[in-house]
Amino acid sequence: MRRLVLLSLVGFHLAISAGSAAAADRLPNIVLIVADDMGYGDMSSQGAKGFSTPNLDKLGEEGTRLTSFYVAQPVCTASRAAFLSGCYPNRVSLQGALNHTSKNGIHPDEYLLPEMLKDKGYATAGLGKWHLGTVMEFWPTRNGFDEWFGTPYSNDNTKYHPVLADEMPPFPLYEGESVIELDPDQSQFTKRITDKAVSFIERNQDRPFFLYVPHIMPHVPIFASLQFRGKTEHGLYGDVLEELDWSVGQILAAIDRLKLTDDTIVIFFSDNGPWPSYGEHAGDAGPLREGKLTTFEGGVRVPCIMRWPGHIPAGRVCDEPVMAIDLLPTLTKIVGGTLPTKKIDGLDISDVLLKPDGQTPHEALFFYAGTELQAIRQGKWKLHFAHPYITVAGEPGKGGKPSNWGQNKAQSITQSGIEGIASRHGGRVEQLELSLFDLSVDPGETTNVAAQHPDIVARMKKLAGPIRKDLGDSLTGVKGSGVREAGWVK
Structure with missing residues (x-):
């Protein structure tokens, strides 16, 4: 009987050990x-x-x-x-x-x-x-x-x-x-x-x-x-x-x-x-x-x-x-x-x-909108190249309707480009100049400090060269060599 008890205890401890190992090995x-x-x-x-x-x-x-x-x-x-x-x-x-x-x-x-x-x-x-x-x-x-x-x-x-x-x-x-x-x-x-x-x-x-x-x-x-x-x-x-x-x-x-x-x-x-x-x-x-x-x-x-x-x-x-x-x-x-x-x-x-x-x-993060390389973040700095963007047109929408509700009802879903998006979903298109923002003190990107930091602007502009060559940039007319095709069906 004592031998059976000892064997049972050994088996119990082995089972516990095996369970612990399995838990540790679990992905x-x-x-x-x-x-x-x-x-x-x-x-x-x-x-x-x-x-x-x-x-x-x-x-x-x-x-x-x-x-x-x-x-x-x-x-x-x-x-x-x-x-x-x-x-x-x-x-x-x-x-x-x-x-x-x-x-x-x-x-x-x-x-x-x-x-x-x-x-x-x-x-x-x-x-x-x-x-x-x-x-x-x-x-x-x-x-x-x-x-x-x-x-x-x-x-x-x-x-x-x-x-x-x-x-x-x-x-x-x-x-x-x-x-x-x-x-x-x-x-x-x-x-x-x-x-x-x-x-x-x-x-x-x-x-x-x-x-x-x-x-x-x-x-x-x-x-x-x-x-x-x-x-x-x-x-x-x-x-x-x-x-x-x-x-x-x-x-x-x-x-x-x-x-x-x-x-x-x-x-x-x-x-x-x-x-x-x-x-x-x-x-x-x-x-x-x-x-x-x-x-x-x-x-x-x-x-x-x-x-x-x-x-x-x-x-x-x-x-x-x-x-x-x-x-x-x-x-x-x-x-x-x-x-x-x-x-x-x-x-x-x-x-x-x-x-x-x-x-x-x-080293940096790169931000595209469509095929346009629009911005780069490096450390606390965010550089925007000159680019168009969508902002709210007048008062924001209400009741699930966009801000320009009623102005562009005839626009087709096939209309392309930023103007088409703005017309279908509310907003107007504005143009941003080359801008540098210090996100550590200005996360709202309100104050362009590019003129005060030309060295930072020059350094971040250089970062754009390789990514444009790789992924392209329609703002500057560069076609990327590292772009792969999406899947397509006829």
Whole structure:
């Protein structure tokens, strides 16, 4: 009997040791939550007024809030192409935003973040807005996702478009590669996405998983479910943000309940800044200038939080300039994955994330709008080349209509260029002169100090030469030699 007891105890300790080793060897789960058109100032921790974001605030307290986190372009498709491929969107030829008429998408030869993780044995799911191609050749399930639930493009490309509603087909909602509904109730999007996210976590709790949640909200038109409608002092936009925060809380609660917290990297940011032309239905860039569709800080600097207990410092605010293109190489290093064989632009920022004094590996960050190289950030300095940009025309819009509502109803969705965008979504086009801003004291980019610092201007101008040669620049007529084709279907 004593021998049996001893054998049992030995077996018990071996089992415990094996379990501990297995836990230590487990690859971290990765949860990537991306809001759509949320402003830098749309979290309580960054100055939100009239609504609260307690779950995002808690996430920030348990992780690191990155206050100089940038997206590569201030518009939906380009931004997503960048952070999933690790490339400036110009390299993969996906600028701007695709719509229901688009025949292009992410090229099948690009090696995306979900593909890298799937190759490492991860279960993968995407829930929300794809926006990297409307045809199956470019679909999420052809790009590393085991599961997909969501929409192919933005929710204004529908009967709710303020100018072009009559041109829009029914809005499709997909499960996998099949349309399951047309013109679904948009007030239920956040809840349905959240329910699917929690289910995926529960079903895959015993293996590493990658959960990508590119929320459809708060892109206009905005909708909140009955549970949240009319609950805030900020109107419908505040209601939508509180529901989005609730969604984050539900996902975090599921991770906690299943005791996966220490084994899960959670990343939250917005795909670009807010859309000021939509006024009360748009977000707030806080102290930053302008918003979506511009390379001013309000368009490209976005709220961002990352949490990984025991690895990413808790309660820290980090102001090192980094970009969403850095996610792929950084996560590849963390999980021991394989980088794409084709050239990428992102860099490993694990030192920034994991070390209290980690510094950005970037010499500079480059900001394109479409094919125009418009701005460069190096350290505290932001240099804008002379370029056109969109700003609010007159009073901001109300009730989901843009600021110039009623003036340009006849404009076609096929109208191209910055003037076409301004006419369809409100705003006027203005011209910016060559400008230098010191972001350490002027994050609102209000005071041009180029004349006082000609040496800084000259140094930063030189930085533009190699990137123009590589990725092109239509402002100066340079064609890039390092640009790859997007995918196309006839």
